[in-house]
Amino acid sequence: MNRDDETGFRPRPGRIRFNGGAGRPQLSFLSAVRRQARARSLTPAGKAGGASPAPRRPGRAAPIRQGVGRGRGASFVRARGVAGWKHPQRGFRRVTVKARVVRQAGKGGGAAAHLRYIQRDGTSRDGERGVMYGAETDRADGRAFLERGTDDRHQFRMIVSPEDAERMSDLTGFTRDLMTQMEADLGTHLDWVAVNHFNTAHPHVHVVINGRDDLGENLVINGQYIGQGIRERASELVTLELGPVTEIEQHRKLEAEIGQDRFTRLDRALLDQIKEGRIDILRPGVERAAGDGVDRSLRLSRLAKLERMGLARQTAPGIWELDGRLEDTLRALGEQGDITKQMHRALKARGNGPDHERDPASFRLHAEVPDTPVVGRLIDRHLSDELGEKLSLVVDGIDGRVHHVPGFDPAQVEDISNGAIVSIGAASVRERPSDRTIAAMAREGIYRPSEHLDRLQLDRWQVKGNPQELVQGYELPRVLWRRFLSDLSG
Incomplete structure (x- = not known):
């Protein structure tokens, strides 16, 4: 081998891209950048990788849990986990x-x-x-x-x-x-x-x-x-x-929430203040400790509203107790209010006049398709969940009520135009020939497949097909069969 300094070389056997010294494969440039980015994003600004996180300060986000790295955007989440989310802070627009x-x-x-x-x-x-x-x-x-x-x-x-x-x-x-x-x-x-x-x-x-x-x-x-x-x-x-939200603007927005029949920021502030099942509204330093911008006057005004709704009561001067289902109740009321507004808009869209100004007491909100059919004019359809596909129908019924019925597949009403007369009710179960055969074979309300098979074997010349396969097709779960017989007897 030529040992000249200009042309000489020494072979170093090993795996491709193996540097021969560190004992592990050499990282590509992209992998090295990603590793450094992950290391930096998991630590506070100005700290070296691997340093312990800074102690949590009031108002900062909680430490990131294990498993947060899954999915795109994880590095942004980790950075905010250390620095804290901005949108809950005062001054940021909601x-x-x-x-x-x-x-x-x-x-x-x-x-x-x-x-x-x-x-x-x-x-x-x-x-x-x-x-x-x-x-x-x-x-x-x-x-x-x-x-x-x-x-x-x-x-x-x-x-x-x-x-x-x-x-x-x-x-x-x-x-x-x-x-x-x-x-x-x-x-x-x-x-x-x-x-x-x-x-x-x-x-x-x-x-x-x-x-x-x-x-x-x-x-x-x-x-x-x-x-x-x-x-x-x-x-x-x-x-x-x-621009940032000013203190005057923030207070005005919170004042507008006092009389609302839905879950509000004031309610969240009250729930955060509960200790041992009670709220001490007169306890000093409440506003400073909460840091939510909700002062004592706003809390008292909202508590008075909740008391009129039966969701709060004052047990002693300055001591309040909230209903255990306050949040669920207020959220349900908010959903009902949104549906009522949707029905008002649907009626208004039909035209102006007294026929389209209905008392909300005449509104009927159904949780599902009613057993008793609703007959009337279809005046609107909208998404039950604006992120889903199911539709809700608004029907001006012949009974003088305005009905809201949710849970329809779009294909069911695709060919029905607004203004059409519709009848909405539960699907009826029609009696089939096999049902009549089962009822005829039952004795004292009990259908026995073995007796049915014996009967078919005797009448084999009249039966089309295999008797055993026919009986298997007639077999029903016992609970459904009893319900079927009771419906027939009724």
């Missing part, structure tokens, strides 16, 4: 975000039904049909979007509702900025469409995201990013546009 992951949304027409109904008539600012848009177009092609997501394992659906949306200049621009920021946090392009809704007291945006990333893999988003991160980014954008 944004409500509801999200849902829908499995196999492209199968069975569910995704198409959802897109169709978030674009329904009356949702735009001028009362016309809602307009669907995307990242680069003001009129997105819904059919092409659905085709791209046909084979996706799941689909993401969101409702983003800024508290001060009516003051924002461009809800579409806000949505595009939010989705761009989400793409940066998640490290992938998102295939999405959105529709703005102005048919409620609070304008909001419906966003639908297909379930694949830019590599064609299943899009997996960290759960805490969905629950907190999206709201964080949306709150930052709204606060940037409208």
Whole structure:
């Protein structure tokens, strides 16, 4: 071998990309960057990787639990876990975000039904049909979007509702900025469409995201990013546009919640103040300890409202007890109030006049399809859950009531137009020939398959088919059979 300094070399046998000294494979540049990023994001700013986390301060987020690294956006969640979420802090604009992951949304027409109904008539600012848009177009092609997501394992659906949306200049621009920021946090392009809704007291945006990333893999988003991160980014954008919430503005918003028949921030503040099942409203330092901006006068005013509703009582001067089901009761009342408003809007859309101004006492809210049929004119249909596909129908009944009936598949009412006369009731069970045969073979309310088989064997020349297979088809669960006989005897 040539030992000249210019041309000489010494072979070093080993595996490919093995540096021969560290005892383990050498990391690629990308892997090394990712490892360093993970190490830095798990520690406070200015600390070296592996250092113990800083002690938790009041108002900071709790330490991140094990398993949070699953899904895109985990690094953003870890960073906020150390620095603390901004959107709950005073001064930041509130944004409500509801999200849902829908499995196999492209199968069975569910995704198409959802897109169709978030674009329904009356949702735009001028009362016309809602307009669907995307990242680069003001009129997105819904059919092409659905085709791209046909084979996706799941689909993401969101409702983003800024508290001060009516003051924002461009809800579409806000949505595009939010989705761009989400793409940066998640490290992938998102295939999405959105529709703005102005048919409620609070304008909001419906966003639908297909379930694949830019590599064609299943899009997996960290759960805490969905629950907190999206709201964080949306709150930052709204606060940037409208400025921080002032103390006077915040107090005015809280005052407006005193008389509401729904679960409010005041109720949350009261529940957080409970100790040993009671609230001591006169205890000094309550506002400073809570840090929620709810002063004593607001708490007392809300407690007086809850007392009139039967959800709170004063047991001693300054000592209050709240009903154990306060939150559930208020949330149910809020849902009923939303449905009532929807019914009022449906009646108003039919025209003006005394025939369309109904007393809410005439409204009938059904939990499911009633046994007694509801007959009347179909005046509206809307999504029971704005993130789902099931429809609720509003029917102006011939009994003088306005009925709200939930739980319909869109295919059931696709061919029925608003204004049509409908009859809604539980599906009737018709008597079949096999039912009459079973009733004839029963003795004292008991059907015995063995006796039925013997009878068929005797009449074998009249029977078409195998007698044993016929009897197996007649066998019913005992409970269902007894119920069937009781219905026949009744």
